[in-house]
């Protein structure tokens with residue numbers, strides 16, 4: 591009985607060590623992608639890797655300045671790559687390794703993509719020190735619309751909810 595218990599502990603410990611090694615490999619690859627991106631002038635110092643069932647299904651480095659796209663953060667680029675590679679708009683069962691804690695936009699995209707877990711290396715405070723401060727966006731989210739620095743104003747329209755009525759009415763739609 592004791593030998594069986596020892597064997598089970600050994601197997602569990604080995605699996606855990608293997609998992610840790612994999613975590614380190616993936617997160618360090620994301621970090622290296624981020625650093626390479628910075629020194630090659632191909633975008634901001636951010637990288638991300640998406641893994642599912644032990645396989646890399648998507649990768650991305652920040653491309654904001656090169657692709658002239660303010661939404662081309664590393665996580666978004668990686669999500670687009672993973673969705674293209676898997677030919678699906680949901681990444682259920684996948685995890686993301688990000689060189690830095692995701693900003694509010696990327697965090698939202700990760701939720702929309704149904705990614706199961708986020709592993710990150712640098713904290714948002716570290717990014718803020720390098721000039722990438724997203725804490726103000728987190729603060730803005732908590733403010734009522736009229737108090738935000740970018741005003742959001744509701745315009746009156748008789749047909750405001752028409753798209754939703756059409757959506758609800760439609761059968762056989764692809765829900766997400």
Ligand SMILES: [Zn+2]
Nearest residue numbers: 663693695696
């Ligand atoms: Zn982001």
